[in-house]
Amino acid sequence: MRIFFSVCALLAVFSLNAAEHYQSHRVTENQLVVTTDRGKVSLTFYNNAAVEVWYQPEGLLQLPSVILGTSPQPVQVTLKQTADSLTLQSPVLTIALQKSPLALRFYHQGQLLTEDLNGLQLASAPAANVSEAATAALGFSFRLAADEKLFGAGQRVLGMDRRGHKLPLYNKAHYGYSTESNQMYFSLAGVMSSNNYMLLFDNGATGELDLGHTEANTLAFSAQGGRAAYVVVAGNNTPELIDNYIQASGKPPLPARWTLGNYASRFGYRTEAEARAVVQKFRDLKLALDAIVIDLYWFGPDIQGHMGNLAWDKQAFPNPEQMLADFSADGVHTILVTEPFVLTSSKRWQEAVDAGAIALGPDGAPKTFDFYFGNTGLIDVFKPEAANWFWQIYRGLLAQGVGGVWGDLGEPEVHPADTQHYVPGIGSVSADEVHNAYGHRWAELVQQGYQQDFPAQRPFIMMRAGSLGSQRFGMVPWTGDVDRSWGGLKPQVELALQMGLFGFGWIHSDLGGFAGGEEFDPELYIRWLQYGVFQPVYRPHAQEHIAPEPVFHGSEVVETLRPWLELRYRLLPYNYTLAYQHSQTGMPLMRPLFFLDEQNLALRDEANSYLWGDAFLVAPVTEPGVRSWPVHLPKGVWFDFFTGERIEGGAVVERPVTLDTIPVLVKAGSFIPMTDAIERTRDYHSKALTLHYYADASVSESQGELFEDDGVTVDAVAKGQYELLRFAASQQQKQLTLNFSREGGDYTGRPASRDLTLVLHNQRGKARKVYLDGRYIPIVAQPQRFARGQNIAWYDKANKQLHIKVPLTAETKQLQLRY
Template sequence: MWGKRTGYDKEGRRVHIHFEHGEGQIEVVSPWVVNVFSPLYTQERESRAVEHPNAAFEECEFRLSERDGRIEIATEQLTVRVYDHFHVDFYDAAGTPLCLDYRGGRDPFVRRGNVDIAEEEGHDAMRTSGEHKIQILKAMEGGEKFYGLGDKTGPLNKKGYEYEMWNTDDPSPHVESHKSLYKSIPFFITLKERAAYGLFFDNPFKTFFDLGKENADYYYFGADDGNLDYYFIYGPDMKNVVTRYTGLTGRTPLPQLWTLGAHQSRWSYAPEARVMEIAEKFREHDLPLDAIHLDIDYMDGYRVFTWDGERFPDPAAMMDKLKEQGIKIVTIIDPGVKKDRGYSIYDEGLNKGYYATDRDGVTYVNTVWPGDSVYPDFSDEPVRRWWAGNQKIMTDAGVAGIWNDMNEPASFTGPLPDDVRFKNDGRETDHREVHNVYGHLMSKSTFDGILEATGKRPFVITRAAYAGTQKYSTVWTGDNQSFWEHLRLSIPMTLNLGLSGFAFNGCDVGGFSHDCTPELLARWVQVGAFSPLFRNHTAIGTRDQEPWAYDEATLDAYRKAMKLRYRLLPYLYDLMREAEQTGLAPTRPLVLEFPEDPAVHEIDDQFLFGSRMLIAPVVEQGKRHRAVYLPEGKWYDFVTGEAQEGGRAILADAPLDVCPIYVRAGAFLPTYPDQKYVGERKIEELLLDVYPGTGEYVHTQDDGESFDYRSGGYNEYRFEQTERDGELEIALEKTHAGYADAYRSFRITVHGLNASSVELGGQAVEFSSGTEGTTFSVPADGGRIRLTR
């Protein structure tokens, strides 16, 4: 495409390379991150994901030279070599190849037979993807593993699979053959024997990824339009790749603490009496709950920003009553605005020209829940401000969060035509360019509106997303099914979402469509209890999916898992704080923490909760035990306290109410006492579980809802432990004091250790020993504690 190189010049961080048939650019973002760009669609790079590019730039010297027919750009970490035809190769500082362009053309395997006949009978015949306007082929060494690409179906390791990025509302049962779902996150991580790196193809048009499926000699990514615009992100550790990628695209802000509690949803809870019944049943059955979600039937004729006056005659009063029980309301808001003269939202948007149009400038109309509907043009800043302002209608009534759905954008008559027009912040474009970022821009508008209206950290949940949406919204995996296969599938889907920057994610616990069986719900809640977003949600017409609708054994298992979730809330909150700082999600594949162990590279039915807890759920019907692989080191059984040596697989017992959980030696786990909802009681004594070994931990405490923590309004505590010569020494220190409601004491339980004495600063401390270990309380001022066996 580009032809022979004819020259080059340097402009700041950019190296402009001139070819016979085009231009290329290499921009040094940091010693580890390089952007490769060619203006095939617009002259300058435009991005909805990298919205504050200067924030990602680091001071970085680099050397530029020409040798042996190539341009060479070298930082202290990377060497980039650029050849004719804009071939770009990446090496580490020692000259070891990391990622090389494949010099041949595409050579897919042969597909035999007349597939037209199969398609006439109704089969989805397999076809090889055609040539694309942009195609970047990378050479395959053979041992690569691929992770990321959001919540695409299939196993954790995506090698040998192909996917398309085109946000798609597909309610059919999600299986490995799905190339597209609701989100387009064109970022993946390659793990090699020597190192890990990421590739982020920042192109909002429909993009294509083949990770060695059509030919084992190469993998490729491409697009049918837009610019060539991708980032090479060097680790060499996988964690560093995620941190640097989220440094570009943004990180999930610390959510309000209540949002990490339990959410209950259904299509639909209506009228008001049904909502109140659900709330009362949760309290009656001693089940913690923080939020109930209202689906589309709370609205007046599915008109967004309205309430059905018969079903919900006084929404504000209802939410006040729920508040007394510690329960908040989250309402769904879709983008489709009912075409209805006299409906104020429609009229205002029409009068101001805020809707997408056809090629002739006429407002585009399609069919969604309200019937004939129009689509706000979220690509235009005035429209985003208008939509943001409308959030106040909901928050003033008492709504605590907004759930954005159907924002692929979806319609009942198929995808919007390619030629639907959008203003695109002054550079008019069509649906092909806006489609994949439509939900992203809607989420941004919703986030901004809630922040302006309330001053609190916004809670937004979205189905459709693009790279970078994690700055504005939590996500779920969409309309799954109440199948065991979908429970199994949810684990690699949510883990890959986390690797793709979406730290705050989850799936519909119990499954959305179909009828959930008692055993499936009991096992699913044991996975959901460790998902950052926990929501039980099911579809219209399905059986009741609230836990009391099942037998006592199911209810007991559900309650046990939820109480554990609430006990671990301060730990999860710390993990979300870490996510804001590093981009690392709370739920992590084992390969992220143990990349040197080849035994974990393909494990996708276990995961880590932070770096300290290993979760091994049962995902098969009828199983009451399962094999668990423990990586190197010592691990404690969370239930029995028994110590296990890692680097091997063990057989774990798993009765219906038990999910096998293991905690790394040296871990601290901050926990809370039982609560029915976040904020039910003031926590004056933090419960701290200690697992003997060598380790450290940082715990923070703040008001749980404002952004004051960013200006110092938090308390920080540092814990360290060292085990040697029959003694365990624990150091507690308060390292920052910026929040008034501080803990008064820590109640510490040291598991697996029955002490003969406990001392704080040389003074004896009263303690008790039992099957759980040694328990004692100390003031929150800190100090040094010594336990002697």
């Protein structure tokens, strides 16, 4: 068992011989390798704006990368040398390397981003030769500018700016958290700076991140082994910064369209009959449903004693294959919980031991220990034989018709420090050296299994823990076992925004709250599910003593939430486009307000409201009994989504609310594609499409887009099996011009023509004439009197809207309105 050193102890131990000195170098197309008196240091550009710095002292055993999931792109670098320095430059980044002692400074467009102060710091000297190579506690320290704010470090409830905190890097469950948490399920060993750079430590070991806590202008990182590497990413703004990072780390794949639907989920459904009854209840009440999530009772009748069975309990689920088939025929996808623990009392214990699937202890025997669910071992997901054993179980379940994988307790929730894991090419390592990479590797083995055995199926992989880089496996994370209280609801925006900045755009919460709660609070429940409409995954989930599904809470709750759930499905064209954008550039679905004004420091700190895509601003109501709610509106013109009221931004405004409403605002110049409400995403089509445009004289030019494919084809974009519809608006004094264009190819179900209803908001003055590609469209008073398919326009005076009904085809180019 190795000893963990804090940053301060690490620096003290290695302070006598921390300096490293240049000896020679060589340069290739995108890499500089420097040989020093301690070993090698490589600087590898993965793209023009992302560089990995990897220290490789002789005798130090290092683990594989977790962050980097792509091959380096061709980058043309230049190198200048003086007697004292090297200057390596890509088209975006410049790295100034001081030779003796070795020091690195990183510049973007001439501006200093950060400085590697002391190079690699080790808590013990490396082994004398490679044959004696060993891991060691390691660390780095970087200079911080006085005024920069720092975001990141994963799930914490601390406020948006994490500077000034010392944070443990150890994925750990925080059951029933609410308004404060320093350590949670999903830590990230990296930060994003308000000065438009990311500093990411490529390390999955137990560690610590000191963000100017010990020394105000120093960021210090330490870890118990792992990899002695970090990645610096630069950009002109935050969206560009995220894109540059994702291009190096790996894009999050586009999930199936049904991922955006409604889920029935609880802890847990005990029988097949109960699961069937829940699905039928949604159908009887005509509430939309696309998935059911079955917790641990599918493999045993009790909470304790059965984990690791990972096979249907036929007493409770006598005919699971038929149940899965019936649900699938009804458009409902079944997601099963799995855990990485195999209890010694489970039916698979000996099978797992014989397969070499259980992580070992120091004595070389399968490591066992006690935790809440019983006496257990832990699957060694790093070991190929164990990963294969685990995947074969998943393979069988997916072949039966299971629609998605849920990996729970994957921090791992209990992970004794003397547990030994086998890493190919490295050998045996301790739990602390790979702890934060465990969920990452678990998600990877599931994703690789999908690719091998179900290549035509988009994976669904919901996981509670991972690391930087896990987004490329399609991980759908959530914010853990939140308290079922107003305090539990309050931090959900902060948690989602922080994770979204690092590529985890599918982060979501257990809607309604999970843990505790003595009595059902209908107001809290309604507020949480209203917020959920503008959250990536709509999944109410809770302990079963208070039902998490709306269908069990009476007509008042159901009818209050019905229009919200219908809105979720009407927004499918818009939301699926956000999913597409996220898969291409990493742009999160939930976005901080500062995306609109990165120089506004107040917006940098805003953790109570957010952007849903580029059109909506949402401010969840997180206190009971209120009649108004403060909204921090960035500069510009905004419209109330429900009333159409025009509002000038640039201030905090109080918006009236009832139990039926929360503040939802739309930015002037926005395009919002919508469709009719449906009860399952399988019934979705865009043959009939409503496109809302929020016109305003303050916005002279604006753009929007709509992404469409069949919702299931893997790599649809790469295969050209998609359609991207683009919209552009040009506002002049007496004319509004809307241009339409299309790119992409064909896909199953693509409409040759769409019945488009264009809704123009904020129409204070009537248009005199409307033209579609030069053809006149009449403006009428009562559109219902005209034949279906006829091009017409009409005013909705009460809402100040102009409706225009036209066909949208590949030939449709332009719509003009003259006032």
